[in-house]
Amino acid sequence: MTRVSAILPERGLADRLSTVFWRRPKLLLLLLISPPLLWLGVVYLGSLAALLLQSFYSIDEFSGVVKEEFTLKTYGELFRAANMDIIIRTLLMSTAVTITSAFVAFPIAYYAARYARGRWKAVFYLGIMLPLWSSYLVKVYAWKLILAKEGIITWAAEGIGAGFLLDAVLALPWVGGNSLSTSFIGTWLVFVYVWMPFMILPMQASLERVPLSMLEASADLGASRKQTFRTVVLPLAMPGVIAGSIFTFSLTMGDYIIPQIVGTSARFIGQAVYQFQGTAGNIPLAAAFAMVPILIMLVYLALAKRGGAFDAL
């Protein structure tokens, strides 16, 4: 009787490689991680570095050629009145969109988290996820149809005899305009429609984590529904609301397609970036403008971290 080794004989290269990887797990890790890290490091971080670099260049006013030497002049241009207007307008719009989104998203998230069961749970999940993923341009286009002067809103308003109300809204200073599709109200509506779904999911996640026992305890202690909601549910859901607001705020701030298609001729940060790098050929100023949302988001994220928003992501 021959003795059989407890260790199988090697059957070729694949076995030998497997042994090497087993003995040196770090080597396998390195092999796995280097291609994607190289891609993200070179393509993405490299590009961000190029953006930072470009923002410290300036453009020669006479020849229009980019001068490749370090200067803060381009950042200084951001503080010109016209450019400050763009930044402030964008911040106000992002704030308005975020607050509105929170109010519209909350009932959906709350119902989905607490009351939707079985088939309804699936309906709500798909109902939230499909608009989130479906085509961005198609969504914007749909609103161009809705808000057009000859579109469905005007038709409906006149149909129920509320045409005067629509005219009154459009006659408002600042936010009004010739029609809804050429007013800030229109821009705001479309922003809320497109970015609000991003707020629902983090909200829902934090609402699902509110323990039922706490609600029971609150009821046992004699709190009414309203009191329980205000003093127990809402504070516990706050991290989710803040986490969601990161998305709506950041996405609104960077968007330049929506204000271009629905809105006035007043520009937002994204449009400024796009125009300076394109028709104006001023890449340094475009890069400096693109740094503004990055800096604002860094501050926002630091504040959100204090509010415990990252536990809800």
Place this chain on the structure above:
Amino acid sequence: MHSEARASTGLKIGAIAGLLFLHLPILLIFLYAFTTEERTYQFPPPGLTTEWFAVAWHREDIWPPLYLSLKVAAVSTALAMILGTLIAAAMARSRFFGREQIALLIILPIALPGVITGMSLRSAFAVMDIPFSTFTIVLGHATFCIVIVYNNAVARFRRLSGAVFEASADLGANGFQTLRYVLLPNLGSALLAGGMLAFALSFDEVIVTTFTAGQQSTLPIWMLNELVRPRQRPVTNVVAIVVFATTFVPILLAYYLTRGGSETAGGGK
């Protein structure tokens, strides 16, 4: 338990109104594809016709952008599936120095607004004198598609128990056999779902693309131009329906592929 049993009427109305707000506007895209009015968005449409589908079919400026979009989405998805799976495999099973930073690096391309990703790439092309081409579009798309595949793959990796790999090794399989017969069959549907979502995202992307395309036109860029300078508006609606369907079907399939698990696809974009 009076706070628990049923939702209040106000909440119900709020939730349902919110969902309707999210879904009804899209229906108008379908309606306007059949209108006989081609210059305005008049509601209700003065008449209905199906001629725009034929007109769109014969419009020669639509086909090249469609092919370009399909090509870019296919290449970007393939790249993202390889890179996303590799990084998910590395991140799921080990703890190492810098892991948190890498996790942040992966989500950064979709966490920052698209205009920043786009402008960064545009700056890099300017610094290095890279001319615009299909390749420059793919560069941007693959970068933000990696995270989609990664999210799906890493969730599935987490659910797989380490014991199956040990069992496979005990039965005499080497690493490559385990990969072929144990890991890939378990990972397959998650990867497929991730790939479909990545395809949908890339096919529809417009913000980053406008910075990396130069003079080229993908289907979303074609649509954007039609929105700014409209001609034959119902044709734009026909294309919008095509774009909608091309993204809608993969998203739905991805949902059914991963349904029931703890990691249903599409939880975050």
